[in-house]
Amino acid sequence: MKKPYPPCKGCTERVVGCHGSCEKYKTYQMDSQNYKQSVIAQTLGGQLADSVAYRTKRNNWKQKHVPGQR
Numbered sequence: 001m002k003k004p005y006p007p008c009k010g011c012t013e014r015v016v017g018c019h020g021s022c023e024k025y026k027t028y029q030m031d032s033q034n035y036k037q038s039v040i041a042q043t044l045g046g047q048l049a050d051s052v053a054y055r056t057k058r059n060n061w062k063q064k065h066v067p068g069q070r
Contacts, residue, residue: 001038004031
């Protein structure tokens with residue numbers, strides 16, 4: 001899958017705040033999210049990435065809130 005690029009550069013219909021109503025930009029956002037998900041799945045595997053994120057958040061929480069965990 002090829003990385004999507006925003007359609008805004010060189011757009012003749014570009015105005016301030018147009019992202020909310022631009023169909024090209026909405027399509028780009030969806031393609032970008034799909035690309036990010038595929039990269040995560042290919043590089044780390046979905047479950048591994050989730051478990052690493054969970055352990056990092058849990059350890060950070062413990063350091064702040066549980067006495068004796070520093």
